Amino acid sequence: MTSSHINYQEHNLDHSLLLALYKNMLKPRLIEEKMLVLLRQGKISKWFSGIGQEAISVGVTMALKPNEYILPMHRNLGVFTTRNIPLRRLFAQWQGKLSGFTKGRDRSFHFGTQEYKIIGMISHLGPQLGVADGIALASKLKDKKEVTVVFTGEGGTSEGDFHEALNVASVWQLPVLFCVENNGYGLSTPTNEQYNCVNIADRGQGYGIESHIIDGNNIVKVYTKVNEIAESVRNNPRPILIEFKTFRVRGHEEASGTKYVPNKLLESWSKKDPIHNFESFLKENNILDEEENKRLKDEILNEINEHLDISFNEDKIISSVDNEINDVFQIVKNESIKASGNSKEIRFIDAISDGLKQSMQRYEDLVIMGQDIAEYGGAFKITQGFIEAFGKDRIRNTPICESAIIETAYGLSIAGIKSIVEMQFADFVSSGFNPVVNLLAKSYYRWNQNVDVVIRMPCGGDVGAGPFHSQTNEAWFTKTPGLKVVYPAFPFDAKGLLASAINDPNPVLFYEHKGLYRSLRQEVPVDYYTLPLGEAALIKTGTEITIVSYGAAVHWALETLNNNPNISADVIDLRTLQPLDLETIFNSVKKTGKVIILQEDSLFGGIASDISAEIMEHCFESLDAPVKRVASMDTPISFIKDLEDQYLPKNRFEEALITLLNY
Numbered sequence: 001m002t003s004s005h006i007n008y009q010e011h012n013l014d015h016s017l018l019l020a021l022y023k024n025m026l027k028p029r030l031i032e033e034k035m036l037v038l039l040r041q042g043k044i045s046k047w048f049s050g051i052g053q054e055a056i057s058v059g060v061t062m063a064l065k066p067n068e069y070i071l072p073m074h075r076n077l078g079v080f081t082t083r084n085i086p087l088r089r090l091f092a093q094w095q096g097k098l099s100g101f102t103k104g105r106d107r108s109f110h111f112g113t114q115e116y117k118i119i120g121m122i123s124h125l126g127p128q129l130g131v132a133d134g135i136a137l138a139s140k141l142k143d144k145k146e147v148t149v150v151f152t153g154e155g156g157t158s159e160g161d162f163h164e165a166l167n168v169a170s171v172w173q174l175p176v177l178f179c180v181e182n183n184g185y186g187l188s189t190p191t192n193e194q195y196n197c198v199n200i201a202d203r204g205q206g207y208g209i210e211s212h213i214i215d216g217n218n219i220v221k222v223y224t225k226v227n228e229i230a231e232s233v234r235n236n237p238r239p240i241l242i243e244f245k246t247f248r249v250r251g252h253e254e255a256s257g258t259k260y261v262p263n264k265l266l267e268s269w270s271k272k273d274p275i276h277n278f279e280s281f282l283k284e285n286n287i288l289d290e291e292e293n294k295r296l297k298d299e300i301l302n303e304i305n306e307h308l309d310i311s312f313n314e315d316k317i318i319s320s321v322d323n324e325i326n327d328v329f330q331i332v333k334n335e336s337i338k339a340s341g342n343s344k345e346i347r348f349i350d351a352i353s354d355g356l357k358q359s360m361q362r363y364e365d366l367v368i369m370g371q372d373i374a375e376y377g378g379a380f381k382i383t384q385g386f387i388e389a390f391g392k393d394r395i396r397n398t399p400i401c402e403s404a405i406i407e408t409a410y411g412l413s414i415a416g417i418k419s420i421v422e423m424q425f426a427d428f429v430s431s432g433f434n435p436v437v438n439l440l441a442k443s444y445y446r447w448n449q450n451v452d453v454v455i456r457m458p459c460g461g462d463v464g465a466g467p468f469h470s471q472t473n474e475a476w477f478t479k480t481p482g483l484k485v486v487y488p489a490f491p492f493d494a495k496g497l498l499a500s501a502i503n504d505p506n507p508v509l510f511y512e513h514k515g516l517y518r519s520l521r522q523e524v525p526v527d528y529y530t531l532p533l534g535e536a537a538l539i540k541t542g543t544e545i546t547i548v549s550y551g552a553a554v555h556w557a558l559e560t561l562n563n564n565p566n567i568s569a570d571v572i573d574l575r576t577l578q579p580l581d582l583e584t585i586f587n588s589v590k591k592t593g594k595v596i597i598l599q600e601d602s603l604f605g606g607i608a609s610d611i612s613a614e615i616m617e618h619c620f621e622s623l624d625a626p627v628k629r630v631a632s633m634d635t636p637i638s639f640i641k642d643l644e645d646q647y648l649p650k651n652r653f654e655e656a657l658i659t660l661l662n663y
Contacts, residue, residue: 006277011220015287021219022282023296024062025054025275028077030300031087034308035094043312044094048108049250050075052217055274056181056244058082059222060149063230069135069414071119071128071150074109075181075248079151083116087303091311102447103327104317111447112414119414120447125152126161127435129178130404133165134411134419136174136237141365141393141417145234149177155186157203158194164404169239170207171399176239177229181216183248184269188260201243209239216244217274247272328481329506330450339496339529346524349517351491352456353382355498356420358528360390363418366502369396369405370422370456379424380458380517402432409453410439418452418502426459426511427471440507441482450505454498460513460552460600461632461648466639472551472600477509478578478607484533485578487511489554491522493575496531504533513552520555536581538588542568545661546588548611549598550574556650557598560657567661577607585611586619593624596660598653603631625663630656 013021032051038044050057057078064070072079080090093100094108101111112119119135121128132150139146156162157180169176180200184191197203204211212229215221222244229240247269250258258266282288346354360366368383374397377384386395398405402423409419423429429436436455443449461470477483484506488494494512501508539554540561547557547569554573561567570588574581589595595615597608612627630649638644645651 005271006215006218006274006281008218008220008278008281011224013220013224018220018282018287021058021062021223022275022278022288023300024058024078024082025219025278026296027081027300028054028057029275030297031077031081031304034304046108048074049248050077052249052269052273053181053183053246054078055219055222055278056179056216056246059219060177060179060226063223063227064147064149067117068146069117069119069132069148071121071132071148072109073121073125073151073153073181075153075183076109076151079118080109080116083118085113085116085118087307088310091308092314095311095314096317097311097314098317099311099314103319106446112449113447114414114449122438124434124438125156126159126165127403127407127439128152129156129161129165130168130407130435131411131414131439132176132178133168133172133174133404134408134413135415136169136176136411137172137367137408138412138415138417139175140173140237141367147175147177147230147233149179151179151181153186154180154182154184154191154194154200155189156180157200158186161403161407164399164401165407166203166207166209166239166241167399168401168404168408170209172396173238175233175237177226177233178239178241180241180243181246182243183246184265185248185261199243201241204241207239207241209241211241211243213243213245216246217272217277219274219278327448328445329484330444332505334500334503334530334532336532337499337528337530339525339527341525341527343523343525345521346491347518348491348494348512348520348522349380349382351495351522351524352498352512353384354524355495356383357386357389359499359502360386360394362528363502365394365417367394367396367412367417367419368422369398369409369419371398371400371424373397373422378422380514383422402428403435406432406435406453406455407439409455410435410443410451413452414449420454420456420502422456423458425469426457426473427468429455429457429473429476433476436477436483436507436509437480441480443482444506445482451507452505454501454508454510457509457511458514458517459511460515461637461644462515462552462650464639464641464644465514467636470637470644472511472513474509474511474577475601475606478610482507483578484508484576485511486533486576487550488575489513489516489551489573491520491524493531493537493573495524496529497533497575499528500530500533503530508533511551515552516555531575533576534579534581535576536584537573537575538570538584539573540569540571542570542592544568544592544594545657546570546572546585546592546595547598547657548572548574548585548595548608550577551600553598553600553650556653560654564654564658567657580607580611582614582618585615589615589619590622593622594660594663595623596628596630596657598649599629599631600648601631602634603629604634606631625660628656628660
């Protein structure tokens, strides 16, 4: 018999494994106790304690193979220590030192490391669930027979990302273990204010997936059950929802305290401490004696102190503006493939389709995901026939869940697979905004993880589609460092730029104006070719004025010039909005002395404003008149034609152009 408050008797583990489980729990506990001392001394700024929850992190990690990805949260120190990350690197990470994982750009566990197959969380919690879907999808596509484990808390299950990720994993039968640490409180909000079912595991039935409840304080139960489940999933890929019942005995972070927790509840859970109970069990069963226990603790404490000294003595990071700017994007000199061979006159929409098809042939594992893109061929029929050519594994219909699919694309990139996500309409990206601006955009800067993701964005008005299908929302993203934004105006550019976007290891939002899809034709090379991102096109030359535009608005400008043949103008088609070719703009403005910027987007906050500011700062002495911006009204776009025509700037451009010329 044992005096432990936890029953460890039902197991067939040998003594060496039991001791390894104990040692792996002891290490994060002793680190945490040291961190709490350092916190009080002001030597670290913040700490999220996982004391009392070590059995989950350690048991789950030990049940995995070293090459299987695990996506932890901020209370899963045991994941990092069990994967044997050198403590000096963890301590350096928490101090913002260079030998950490984020060059001082993020703190605690907000990082990933391919070396240890750990992908850290972001503060929004839920998005990493979809990332796990992507990593697991890559494993399934490559038939690697691996599981992916992702953690969240009971509070995180209230987010829409939880629903989306579990639903996608179920529909696609992905080998993911969704591990929910139900520790009683989301900061101070108790579970009865978070959800209204008895157990989180009960939700598995709604998604059609298997679920389990495990005592999260029982290291033996955690290890043996997760080991059993993982082995089953490797051989029969499918998602599993696991709820670990545990408790957070310290504050959400130390400054929060635990005053909102009833004392009786704290007392009852303190009796279930996973380490103290397991230590008693090992001693009472003659598996561990006091001398060995002291030796283990001394060994770990010596390691902690030694590695703390190393990290404290490491110099502070000294960076530069160039270093920081150069780490926003992965700098890669993409292969330039010139257009050659035969050409044929095709529509804008055909150029997109051909570009996708040739990239699918070039990259044998490239995946396209989106709503209705498979048998139906997409809302605009761009991927019609792709199923027959490339199969359902690579042309994947998705549930209606933009957030999870963008997260899945990010997970695919982590696992080495390029992907393209089609937004049925650019407007719908708002439902996936968070992963775009917080996962994709910040990934390389935070921890040097490239993002091989292209998001296709059918956009634009003048088609009578109304306020939810007509936005040209590029300004949402051009101001977000880490995202590339491409917006072609011609079929030739669309095909070549799409190829380059897919080749690029950075996230690219690729805008395709719906009004141009079937109305615009051009001679386009039949074979594969690329065009460089970040280079504008000077498509018409003149001496009186510079016209800067992109997308459908380029054609409005050209039409205006055709109606006014006496106007001599440079016309610059930006093609790429981020990175932006300022050199071409400046050279033209210095020649003509006047500039007008035409955009379809509404005026305030659009990219025309930034271009105008750049010109004023760098070309002021060359200007003969104020920079003029012409854009859509600062209202939502309307459905009925008369209102839409009033909203769009194309009918106002001519007057503005002539007025500026006469300034």
